[in-house]
Amino acid sequence: MDEELLKQGTREAPEPETAEERSNRMGMKTAGGGIAAGGIGLAKAGFLGKFFIYLFLWNGIRATYLIGGWIAIALIAAAVVAYIAYRNREHA
Secondary structure, three states, rough: HHHHHHHOOOOOOOOOHHHHHHHHHHHHHHHHHHHHHHHHHHHHHHHHHHHHHHHHHHHHHHHHHHHHHHHHHHHHHHHHHHHOOOOOHHOO
């Protein structure tokens, strides 16, 4: 194999890429890696899960308000209070 390379002779090396060319070539892979690393860090700290819980709760409350108005919110609040009372009664 070395003999074959020697027979080919000298070759000219390509110009090294600039940082701008490399970032253009990498495209969204670089941004995706940063976003994934940030998400992993937030998940490890527990913030990501809490964010999604609050997001789902907010969207659920908002959708309930839009669909059923204040009556539906009152029913949900009553269900939550009943659940808490039932749970406290079980533990007592």
